[in-house]
Amino acid sequence: DAGITQSPRHKVTETGTPVTLRCHQTENHRYMYWYRQDPGHGLRLIHYSYGVKDTDKGEVSDGYSVSRSKTEDFLLTLESATSSQTSVYFCAISEMNSPLQETQYFGPGTRLLVL
Template sequence: DAGITQSPRHKVTETGTPVTLRCHQTENHRYMYWYRQDPGHGLRLIHYSYGVKDTDKGEVSDGYSVSRSKTEDFLLTLESATSSQTSVYFCAIRGTSGRSRNEQFFGPGTRLTVL
């Protein structure tokens, strides 16, 4: 168990409303990631962080912003949710030593529905 939690686990919201998803880790890992998973598209990277206040864009970052003010929390914000952002969102952290440095450990996911 890599000590990753996501909240909320499920959310239904309306188009145009802001939404924030939280990822919390207890492992003190430097790297954290946000992915979305959609049928036929696998896991696509939205944003990632390589330290407090250090973030970078992934392949599908449009419409999303992130913040990391402390090591254990990585927030994903949809400023104005759209129906195309209906998806399952996964947070992940990266291993820190040896071969596990390239392994990622995933949270349980957040199912977001935008009506």
């Protein structure tokens, strides 16, 4: 199994509070992703990173920011949490040596409830 951990695994917070989710990898993979999973929507990409300090937006990036100061850590921040951000958040990593070898490996997920 790829070495990917997410913390916290569960969090309950109130509307308007800031929340930071952490993804940590031990694989030294260059690419890291944040997805959210909601019923009826599957997985949707929030942000991704293609290197230290290099990030870009996904399809549902509004209300989220990310940072990557080290290869192994990718942080997702909800500056002011809203109830619509209640979801399960997955981190994924990949090496992207070539399309033939490209595979995303997923973390265990973080369940976030915004009251």
